[in-house]
Amino acid sequence: MIEVTLLGTGSPIPDARRAGPSTLVRAGDQTFLIDCGRGVLQRAAAIGVGANQLSALLLTHLHSDHIADLGDVLITRWVSNFSPDMPPLPIIGPPGTAEVVENTLKAFRFDIGYRIAHHADLTAPPLVEVEEVTDGVVWGRDEVSIRVGPTDHRPVEPTIGFRIEHHGASVVLAGDTVPCAGLDQLAAGAGALVHTVIRQDLVDALPVQRIRDICDYHSTVEQAAETATRAGVGILILTHYVPTLQPGQEDQWRALAASHFDRQIELGDDLHRVEVHPGVCAKPAW
Numbered sequence: 001m002i003e004v005t006l007l008g009t010g011s012p013i014p015d016a017r018r019a020g021p022s023t024l025v026r027a028g029d030q031t032f033l034i035d036c037g038r039g040v041l042q043r044a045a046a047i048g049v050g051a052n053q054l055s056a057l058l059l060t061h062l063h064s065d066h067i068a069d070l071g072d073v074l075i076t077r078w079v080s081n082f083s084p085d086m087p088p089l090p091i092i093g094p095p096g097t098a099e100v101v102e103n104t105l106k107a108f109r110f111d112i113g114y115r116i117a118h119h120a121d122l123t124a125p126p127l128v129e130v131e132e133v134t135d136g137v138v139w140g141r142d143e144v145s146i147r148v149g150p151t152d153h154r155p156v157e158p159t160i161g162f163r164i165e166h167h168g169a170s171v172v173l174a175g176d177t178v179p180c181a182g183l184d185q186l187a188a189g190a191g192a193l194v195h196t197v198i199r200q201d202l203v204d205a206l207p208v209q210r211i212r213d214i215c216d217y218h219s220t221v222e223q224a225a226e227t228a229t230r231a232g233v234g235i236l237i238l239t240h241y242v243p244t245l246q247p248g249q250e251d252q253w254r255a256l257a258a259s260h261f262d263r264q265i266e267l268g269d270d271l272h273r274v275e276v277h278p279g280v281c282a283k284p285a286w
């Protein structure tokens with residue numbers, strides 16, 4: 001079984017009820033954080049997960065809402081680790097990730113210096129191991145494997161999705177993308193697809209062009225559902241609601257997805273949790 005927890009279901013606009021985009025996936029005894037939006041560690045703490053328990057950080061792309069708390073993840077993992085041989089944090093993301101991580105550590109250079117000067121047992125800055133990828137298998141440890149595929153969020157590029165597999169269960173994390181062949185292939189036959197979505201009917205009605213622009217490079221609820229149907233996934237998990245999903249609107253969003261996907265649909269608030277068991281997929285439509 002793979003367990004998916006929506007840590008943050010918000011978007012770039014601060015929301016009192018929703019943290020920024022991030023999802024936690026637990027497979028076997030490994031824990032993966034996918035994207036690290038605003039407030040991610042507070043949400044993780046709510047389910048008893050600390051930064052020092054992460055097996056790896058996976059980044060779908062380098063938009064600010066998806067990496068807003070990268071510094072918090074790096075520094076908090078470092079200061080809350082009391083074992084002398086903590087391994088470097090694996091960080092897997094698209095090209096550009098190494099520069100973002102390096103510059104984030106640079107921004108915290110003073111903090112890192114203060115702590116090394118103050119604590120005898122802190123002798124080195126936070127250790128990271130960054131891998132930049134656009135395609136292929138990136139992880140294989142203790143029967144958990146992770147594959148990456150290209151997505152389409154242009155002009156943000158390159159962007160990637162992740163497919164995590166464990167004992168026949170699988171979950172795909174699409175990130176922000178329009179429907180594309182790369183995601184179709186990555187998601188084919190997966191147990192669950194976690195997809196970020198926008199409501200085009202609501203966004204189109206807003207009087208600000210900069211906000212309406214977001215329709216160019218995101219999937220609508222209906223498009224995410226069509227992708228799920230084409231790929232034959234078992235469960236569609238919607239997150240990153242734009243505009244924010246208001247209390248009481250859940251059924252509206254669910255109905256839009258259900259008009260294009262007739263299997264299990266999950267959506268909700270931060271900390272919504274979904275179990276993905278082996279064998280819940282259908283057959284891809286192609």
Ligand SMILES: [Zn+2]
Nearest residue numbers: 061063153176
């Ligand atoms: Zn984005």
Ligand SMILES: [Zn+2]
Nearest residue numbers: 021063065176
């Ligand atoms: Zn986003």
